[in-house]
Amino acid sequence: MADFILRYGEYTVDPHALPETSVQALLSRGFAHVLGNEVSSKIVSRIRREIRGDLNEVASSEQVKAFRRANPDVIEAWEIETEQGTMQALIEGTLGVRPAGTERVARVDPLTREVRKIALAEISEICKTNQLVLPKGKNKVTFPNGDSFTRENLIERRIVKHGERITKEATKVLANATKAAATDLDL
Numbered sequence: 001m002a003d004f005i006l007r008y009g010e011y012t013v014d015p016h017a018l019p020e021t022s023v024q025a026l027l028s029r030g031f032a033h034v035l036g037n038e039v040s041s042k043i044v045s046r047i048r049r050e051i052r053g054d055l056n057e058v059a060s061s062e063q064v065k066a067f068r069r070a071n072p073d074v075i076e077a078w079e080i081e082t083e084q085g086t087m088q089a090l091i092e093g094t095l096g097v098r099p100a101g102t103e104r105v106a107r108v109d110p111l112t113r114e115v116r117k118i119a120l121a122e123i124s125e126i127c128k129t130n131q132l133v134l135p136k137g138k139n140k141v142t143f144p145n146g147d148s149f150t151r152e153n154l155i156e157r158r159i160v161k162h163g164e165r166i167t168k169e170a171t172k173v174l175a176n177a178t179k180a181a182a183t184d185l186d187l
Contacts, residue, residue, distance in 0.1 A: 034095070140153075
């Protein structure tokens with residue numbers, strides 16, 4: 001760990017230069033975070049997968065809560081299993097280490113992400129123009145003509161109606177970002 005540097009945004013710190021009390025506080029908080037928040041997040045993800053099965057649907061917070069209430073023994077078993085796996089990874093030195101030969105796979109390809117980002121920006125502007133609040137999650141916005149849509153509905157409708165134009169714009173944005181990155185790297 002001689003060359004290990006802590007990084008967060010613009011901040012970097014050599015942990016060896018920190019007072020022992022600071023190192024202990026970081027370790028204690030990190031340990032609690034990993035066994036608390038990260039394990040809880042994994043349990044919620046597992047519940048959501050269990051609820052939706054093979055369907056490509058989102059399980060609501062209410063559905064997750066209902067599943068927890070209906071299956072306390074299952075949840076307890078999952079928590080123990082996940083905590084034990086996390087502790088094993090911590091002890092073996094594999095916590096946060098990806099197995100050799102694997103890479104992190106983006107959930108959405110960059111072009112799709114940019115298309116959705118542009119569509120969302122356009123929808124947001126339309127809502128502002130009509131003095132409407134852009135909905136979140138399963139909430140809906142009702143337009144003056146009486147049509148109601150969730151945020152996801154609005155994004156999909158925008159892409160269907162203006163997909164060709166938005167895709168061209170997204171492609172340009174990505175090309176410009178690639179050029180900028182190449183320039184920054186002096187390639």
